[in-house]
Amino acid sequence: MTDALKDMDEFRIGSYAPEPLIFEQSGEGKAGVYVPDSDVPPVAPTEAIPAALLRRKEDALPFPEVGEFEVVRHFTRLGSRLFGVDANFYPLGSCTMKYNPKINELAAAMPGFAGLHPYQPVEQTQGILELLYHLRVFLAEIAGLAEVTLQPAAGAHGEMTGLMLIDAYHRSRGEDRPDVLAPSTAHGTNPASCAMCGRGLVTISVRDDGLLDLDHLRANVNERTSALMLTNPNTAGLFDPQMKQIADVLHSKGAQLYMDGANMNAMLGIARPGQFGVDVMHYNTHKTFSTPHGGGGPGSGPVAVAEHLRPFLPVPQVVCLEDGTYAWSDERPKTIGKVRSFYGQIGVLVRAYTYIRGLGPDGLRDLSEKAVLAANYLAARLAKHYHLPYKGPFAHEFILVPQFSEQGVTELDVAKRLLDYGFHPPTMSWPIMHCLMIEPTESESLATLDFFAEAMIRIAGEAAETPHLLHQAPHTTPVRRVDVVNADRKPNHRWRPEGESA
Amino acid sequence: MRYTQLTDNDLKTILNTIGVRSIDDLFAVIPADQRLKGKLGLPAGLSEMELLAELDRLAAANQACDRQVCFLGAGAYDHYIPTAVDALAGQSSFVTAYTPYQAEASQGSLQAFYEFQTFICQLTGMDVANASLYEGATATAEAVIMARNINRRDKVVVSAGINPDYLRVLRTYFSCLSLELVTCPLRGGLTDMEALSGLADDRTSSVVVQSPNFFGCVEELQKAADLAHRAGGLSIGVFDPIACAILKPPGALGADIAVGEGQPLGIPMSLGGPYLGLLAARQQHLRKMPGRMIGMTSDAAGKPAYTLTLQTREQHIRREKATSNVCTNQGLVALRATVYMALMGRSGLTKVASLCLEKAHYAARQIASLDGYSLRFGAPFFREFVVRTDRDVDSVLEHCRTRSILAGVPLGQWFDDMKDCFLVAVTEKRSKEQIDALADALSRAAR
Numbered sequence: 001m002t003d004a005l006k007d008m009d010e011f012r013i014g015s016y017a018p019e020p021l022i023f024e025q026s027g028e029g030k031a032g033v034y035v036p037d038s039d040v041p042p043v044a045p046t047e048a049i050p051a052a053l054l055r056r057k058e059d060a061l062p063f064p065e066v067g068e069f070e071v072v073r074h075f076t077r078l079g080s081r082l083f084g085v086d087a088n089f090y091p092l093g094s095c096t097m098k099y100n101p102k103i104n105e106l107a108a109a110m111p112g113f114a115g116l117h118p119y120q121p122v123e124q125t126q127g128i129l130e131l132l133y134h135l136r137v138f139l140a141e142i143a144g145l146a147e148v149t150l151q152p153a154a155g156a157h158g159e160m161t162g163l164m165l166i167d168a169y170h171r172s173r174g175e176d177r178p179d180v181l182a183p184s185t186a187h188g189t190n191p192a193s194c195a196m197c198g199r200g201l202v203t204i205s206v207r208d209d210g211l212l213d214l215d216h217l218r219a220n221v222n223e224r225t226s227a228l229m230l231t232n233p234n235t236a237g238l239f240d241p242q243m244k245q246i247a248d249v250l251h252s253k254g255a256q257l258y259m260d261g262a263n264m265n266a267m268l269g270i271a272r273p274g275q276f277g278v279d280v281m282h283y284n285t286h287k288t289f290s291t292p293h294g295g296g297g298p299g300s301g302p303v304a305v306a307e308h309l310r311p312f313l314p315v316p317q318v319v320c321l322e323d324g325t326y327a328w329s330d331e332r333p334k335t336i337g338k339v340r341s342f343y344g345q346i347g348v349l350v351r352a353y354t355y356i357r358g359l360g361p362d363g364l365r366d367l368s369e370k371a372v373l374a375a376n377y378l379a380a381r382l383a384k385h386y387h388l389p390y391k392g393p394f395a396h397e398f399i400l401v402p403q404f405s406e407q408g409v410t411e412l413d414v415a416k417r418l419l420d421y422g423f424h425p426p427t428m429s430w431p432i433m434h435c436l437m438i439e440p441t442e443s444e445s446l447a448t449l450d451f452f453a454e455a456m457i458r459i460a461g462e463a464a465e466t467p468h469l470l471h472q473a474p475h476t477t478p479v480r481r482v483d484v485v486n487a488d489r490k491p492n493h494r495w496r497p498e499g500e501s502a
Numbered sequence: 503m504r505y506t507q508l509t510d511n512d513l514k515t516i517l518n519t520i521g522v523r524s525i526d527d528l529f530a531v532i533p534a535d536q537r538l539k540g541k542l543g544l545p546a547g548l549s550e551m552e553l554l555a556e557l558d559r560l561a562a563a564n565q566a567c568d569r570q571v572c573f574l575g576a577g578a579y580d581h582y583i584p585t586a587v588d589a590l591a592g593q594s595s596f597v598t599a600y601t602p603y604q605a606e607a608s609q610g611s612l613q614a615f616y617e618f619q620t621f622i623c624q625l626t627g628m629d630v631a632n633a634s635l636y637e638g639a640t641a642t643a644e645a646v647i648m649a650r651n652i653n654r655r656d657k658v659v660v661s662a663g664i665n666p667d668y669l670r671v672l673r674t675y676f677s678c679l680s681l682e683l684v685t686c687p688l689r690g691g692l693t694d695m696e697a698l699s700g701l702a703d704d705r706t707s708s709v710v711v712q713s714p715n716f717f718g719c720v721e722e723l724q725k726a727a728d729l730a731h732r733a734g735g736l737s738i739g740v741f742d743p744i745a746c747a748i749l750k751p752p753g754a755l756g757a758d759i760a761v762g763e764g765q766p767l768g769i770p771m772s773l774g775g776p777y778l779g780l781l782a783a784r785q786q787h788l789r790k791m792p793g794r795m796i797g798m799t800s801d802a803a804g805k806p807a808y809t810l811t812l813q814t815r816e817q818h819i820r821r822e823k824a825t826s827n828v829c830t831n832q833g834l835v836a837l838r839a840t841v842y843m844a845l846m847g848r849s850g851l852t853k854v855a856s857l858c859l860e861k862a863h864y865a866a867r868q869i870a871s872l873d874g875y876s877l878r879f880g881a882p883f884f885r886e887f888v889v890r891t892d893r894d895v896d897s898v899l900e901h902c903r904t905r906s907i908l909a910g911v912p913l914g915q916w917f918d919d920m921k922d923c924f925l926v927a928v929t930e931k932r933s934k935e936q937i938d939a940l941a942d943a944l945s946r947a948a949r
Contacts, residue, residue, distance in 0.1 A: 018805055018806050019613065021616075021617060021620075022617050022844045023617070023620065026847075030847070031847060031849060031850055032584070032586070032844060032845030032846065032847055032850065033584045033845045033846055033847075033850045035846075035853040035854055035857065035930065036857075036930075038856075038857055038860050038861070039933055039934040039935075040860050040861050040864035040934045040937070041860075042860060043859060043860045043863045043864070045748055045856065045859060048859055048863055048882055048883070048884075049720055049749065049859075049882045049884070052724075052750070053720055053722070053749055053750050053755075053882070054748060054749060054750060055747075055748055055750055055751070055754075059627075059750070059754060060848065061624065061625070061747050061848050061851060061852055062624045062848070063621070063624060063843060063847050063848040063851060064844070064847060064848070065847040065848055065849060066844055066845075068584075068586060068845060071586060071590070071841065071844045071845050072586055072589070072590060074844070075590040075591075075593075075614070075841055075844075076590065076593065077610075078609075078610035078611070078613055078614050079590070079593040079595045079596055079610055080595070080610065081610035082595040082596065082599050082607070082608055082609065082610030082611050083595070083599060083604075083607040083608065084594055084596070084597065084598035084599040085599075086594040086595065086597075086598045087595065088607075090600065092600055095600055097598075098505075100598050101505060103550055103553060103554065103557075106554075107557045108772075109588070109770075110557065110558075110561040111561070111566045111568055112560070112561025112562055112563075112564045112566050113560075113561055113564070113773070114566075114770035114771070114772050115566030115567050115568045115770065115771065116566055116567065116771060116772065116773040117567050117572060117574045117578055117580065117771045117773070117908065118577075118578050118771065118773050118774030119576055119911045120565070120574065120908065124564060124565040124903075125564050125565075125773065126563045127559070127560040127561055127563025128560065128561075128564050128773055130560060131560050141542055141543050141544060142542060142544075144538075153636035153640065153775070153776075154636065154828070154829065154830035155829065155830060156817070156830065157636060157640070157827075157828075159827065160827060163678075164674070164677070164678055167678055188816075188818035188819065188820075188821050188824070188829070189817050189827050189829050191817075191821040191822035192817035192820075192821060192822060192824040192826065192827035194822055195823070195824070196647075196675075196678075196679075196826070196827045197678040197679075198678045198679045198680065199678070201821075201822045238531075239529075239531045239532050241531050241533055243536065244533065267532075268542075269538060269541065269542045270529055270532070270537060270538060271529075271532050271537050271538055275535075275536045275537075275538070276536055284830075286830065290505075292597055292598050293598065293599065293600045293601070293830075293833075294596070294597055294599070294833045294834030294835075294837075295599040295600070295601070295602065295608075295611040295615075295833035295834055295837065296600070296601040296602065296611070296794065296830060296831050296833030296834075297634070297776075297830040297831045297832045297835070298636075298775075298776035298830070298831075298832045298833070298834060298835055299830035314674075336674055336677065337670055337671070337673055337674035337677070338639075338667065338670045338671050338674055339640075339671060339674055339675075340636060340639055340640050340671060340775075341577060341637055341638060341639040341640075341665070341667040341668060341671060341763075341774065341777075342577070342578070342637075342667065342773070342774025342775060343774050343775070344774070344775055345775040345776040346773040346775050346776070347770070347772040347775065347776050348775070348776055354553065354557065356544065357547075357548060357553060358504060358547055358550070358553045359504055359505070359547045360544055360545060360546045360547025360548070361542040361543075361546070361547075362541070362546070362547060363504045363505075363547045364542065364544070365541070365542070366504075367504075367506060370508055372525075372528050372529070373508070373513065373517075373520075373525060373528070374508075374516075376516075376520045376522075376528055377516045377519055377520055379520075380519045380521065381519060392520075393520075393522070393527070393530075393531065415604070416606065419604070419607055424600070424604060424607055425604055425607075430818070442505070442506045442508075443505060443506065443507070444507065445507040445512075446508060446509075446512040446516070472802070474606050474607075477606040477607060477609075478606075479605075479606055479609055479801040479803075479805055479807040480606070480801040480802040480805070481606065481801060481802045482605035482606060482799060482800075482801050482802075482807045482808075482809045483799045483800055483801065483802070483807070483809075484605070484799070484810075484811075486799045486800070487797040487798070487799035487809050487811045488797075488811050488812055488814075490799075491788060491811060491812070492797050492798040492799070493619055493630050493788075493795055493796065493797050493798075493811070494616070494620040494623045494629075494630065494631070495616070495617070495620045495798075
C-alpha cells in the first residue's frame with residue numbers, strides 16, 4: 001500500500017476503508033421509515049397486557065435509529081464488498097454458480113405470486129398451484145422418476161426427507177434398517193442428514209480412480225442397510241458408469257439407492273437417474289435451476305421418488321383434479337407428514353419454473369453439454385501445470401492439486417491469489433486433501449475461460465518464483481487475509497454498545 | 503442457445519483442445535442403455551417475451567392480498583414492507599453471491615449477517631444468534647434437537663398453543679429419532695401450567711412454549727421456563743419478532759433458546775415461503791448451535807474483518823457429528839430482515855407493534871359486540887385473536903370474500919373442538935375503515 005493510500009485508510013474513506021456497523025451510525029430521533037399514526041381509539045399496552053409481560057422503559061428495544069438514506073448507503077457499500085456471479089467468474093466446484101437470469105427475480109416478485117397468503121382458499125390461488133403442479137411434473141420427468149415433492153427447503157433438507165421416506169418404506173415392510181452407507185467423498189450433508197434421521201453411518205471406500213469401490217460396497221450391504229447415498233456425477237467430477245450395478249447390489253439386499261442431485265447440471269436431458277436404478281433423489285434448485293444462491297440461501301430441495309415410495313411423500317401435495325382445477329391434497333395415509341410449515345420455498349420454486357419453462361428440453365440439454373465442455377476444456381488447459389489426480393473425461397467439474405510444497409505454497413494460497421485476479425476461488429480441500437475443485441458452468445464465454453486458465457498458469461509460475469505473493473494474497477480485496485483462527489478463539493458474534501458486557 | 507455464450511467456432515476450439523471429436527464422446531462413459539433416447543418430455547422453451555406473458559397469465563389467475571383486505575395470520579402476516587428493502591436486497595452482488603466461505607471476497611454479506619445476528623439478539627434478549635435457518639417450524643425442531651444434544655435427555659414437552667403446523671413438523675422430525683414428544687394442554691387459551699408442572703420431569707430435555715401462541719394469546723413464558731428449569735431441562739421460547747418490540751422478549755423470561763419465524767420482518771408472504779428461521783441462545787450453548795455463525799475478527803493488516811466461525815460444528819467439517827445437517831440457509835431473506843430492522847429502528851418497530859396491538863383490540867371489540875360473535879378466549883392478546891360464531895364459519899368467511907375481505911383462518915381444519923372458530927390477525931396495514939368493513943360484513947353474513 002502506498003503512503004497516500006495508507007493515509008486515506010486511516011481517514012476511513014475510500015472504497016477499502018472499513019464500513020462502520022449500522023449500530024455505530026445510530027442517532028436518536030432519526031428514522032428510516034415513517035410509520036403512520038393510529039386511526040383507532042388508543043389502547044395503552046398496559047391496558048391489554050399484564051405489565052410483567054411488557055418491556056419497560058429500561059429494557060426498551062435497543063435497535064439503532066438510522067435515516068433511510070444512511071441505510072441505503074450502508075447496504076449499497078456492503079454490496080460493493082462482495083463477489084457475485086454477475087461481476088465475477090465463480091468456478092466453485094459442487095455449487096454450480098451459473099448465470100441467474102433476471103426474469104427469475106422479476107417472476108418471484110410479481111404481486112400475483114409474492115402477495116399470496118398461504119391460507120387463502122385455493123379458488124384464489126389457481127395460478128400458482130398450476131405453476132407448482134407443472135413444476136413437480138417437470139422435475140419428475142427430468143429425473144425419470146414417478147413423483148416429486150416440492151416441500152423441502154434446501155438440499156440437506158431434501159436428503160433428510162429422502163432418508164425418512166426410505167425409512168418409512170422399510171418400516172411398512174416390517175423391517176428396521178438402521179444403517180446408511182455413503183462414500184468417503186460424500187458431501188458433508190449426507191452423513192449429517194443420516195444423523196438427523198437417527199441412522200448410523202457406514203463409510204464405503206473410493207478407488208484410486210475416483211469411483212466407488214463396488215467390492216467394498218458388496219461386502220457392506222446387508223439386512224441392516226437402509227440405503228446408499230451417492231452423488232452422480234460424483235464429487236470427483238466423474239460419471240460413475242457402475243450406477244446400475246450399484247443399484248442392483250443394493251436392491252438385491254432390499255436396500256435403496258439415494259442419489260444426491262447436487263451435480264444434476266451435468267446431465268439434464270442426457271441421462272436420467274431413474275434409468276440408473278435410483279430410488280430417491282433431491283435437486284438443489286439454487287444450483288441446477290439458477291434460483292439463485294443469495295449469499296447462502298434460500299435454496300430449495302425438491303425430492304423425486306420411484307413408484308414404490310410415492311405413498312410416503314410429504315403432504316400436502318399439489319394436485320390437478322378431474323375438473324382441471326388445482327388443489328392441495330392431504331390424502332396420503334402412509335405419509336411421513338410435513339417437513340416444514342406451509343408448502344415449500346414457493347418464491348424459489350417460481351424461479352425454477354421460470355428457468356425450466358424458458359429453456360425447454362433443448363435448452364436444458366444444451367446447457368448440460370456446455371457445462372461439461374467447459375469443465376473438460378479447463379482441465380485440458382491446466383493439465384500441464386497442475387496435478388490432475390483423476391483421468392477424464394470429466395463431467396461438469398474436475399479436481400486439480402497444486403503441488404508446490406517445496407515453496408510452502410498450499411491450495412489456500414492459490415485460492416487467495418485468484419482473488420487478486422478477480423476470480424472467486426474454486427472449492428478448496430475437498431473431497432480430497434489439498435485439492436481445488438473447479439466447476440465453470442455453461443454460463444461463461446470462451447474468453448473468460450481462457451482468462452481464468454491464464455491466471456491459473458501465471459499463479460503456478462508465481463508459486464515457483466515469487467511464492468511470497470501467494471502467501472500474502474489477497475492484495476486487492478477490501479480486507480487482507482482474514483484471521484479465522486482468532487475468530488474461533490475469541491468468539492465475537494454480535495455488536496454490543498461500549499461499556500455493555502457480555 | 504439461451505444463457506450460454508459459446509459459439510460454434512468456440513466449440514471447435516474447445517473440442518480440439520480437449521482432444522475429442524464430438525460432445526457425445528464426453529458422455530460415452532455413461533452406458534448407452536442408461537442414456538436418454540430422444541428428448542425430455544417438457545414443453546418447448548420460450549423467448550423471454552413469451553415467458554413473461556405466461557408468467558403474467560399464471561400470476562393473474564391468483565387473487566393477491568393487495569387487491570383485498572387481509573386479516574389472515576396463523577404464522578404468516580401482511581405487514582408493510584418499506585420500498586428500500588427490495589431495492590437493497592435486490593442488489594446483484596447479494597443475489598448472486600455464494601455462501602461466504604471465502605471471507606476476503608464476502609465482507610459485504612458477512613458484515614450484513616453479523617448485523618443480522620446482533621439485531622436478533624437485541625430483539626430476543628438472548629446472547630447469540632445464528633445467521634438463519636429455513637423457517638419457524640424447522641427452527642423449532644433444530645432447537646429441540648440442540649437441547650437434546652446439550653442435556654442428553656429424550657423427552658420434549660410442547661405446549662398445545664404452538665402453531666399446529668410446527669407441531670406436525672416436530673412429529674415428522676422426531677419420528678426417526680428416539681425423542682418422545684408430549685403435548686401440554688391449554689386452559690383458557692393459555693398453556694395449563696398445572697399440567698405442565700406434572701409433565702416436566704427428570705427425563706424432560708426441553709419445554710416448548712410459543713408466545714404469543716397460535717391463538718394470539720400472550721403466554722407466561724417465565725412460569726413455563728421455571729417449570730422446565732425445576733425439572734433440570736431447558737426452556738425454548740417460540741417468539742414473534744414484531745411482538746418482541748413491546749412484549750418482554752424470551753431472553754428476559756427465562757428462555758435458554760429462542761426460535762421464531764422472521765417472515766414479519768419485511769419478507770413477502772409468497773404463499774408460505776421462502777421465510778426465515780430465527781434461532782438465538784444463551785452464550786454457554788454457543789458450540790451446540792446449529793447453522794452458520796458469523797464472527798468479527800481482523801485481517802492480516804489488523805483491520806476489522808468478518809468470517810464464518812466455529813465451522814467445526816458444521817456438516818462440511820464434522821459430518822455425522824455436526825450439530826445439524828443444515829448447509830444452505832436463508833441468506834438473502836436474512837439480508838431483507840436486516841435491512842427492514844435497520845430502517846424501522848427502535849421507534850419504527852415499536853410503533854408498528856403498538857399499531858398492531860391497538861388495531862387488533864379495536865377489531866376484537868367491534869366483532870365481539872356483534873350479534874352471534876364472541877371472543878373465544880379472555881387471555882391477553884397482541885395481534886391475533888380467535889372469534890367464535892354461532893353461524894357457519896365457512897359461509898361467514900365466504901360472504902366476507904364476496905366483499906374482498908379475507909376475514910380469517912378457519913380453525914376446524916386443525917381442532918375438532920373449534921369448528922365454530924376462526925383466527926383473525928390485524929396488522930398495522932389495516933385501517934379503521936377496513937376493520938369497520940370487516941365487522942359490517944360479519945354482521946351481514948347469513949345465519
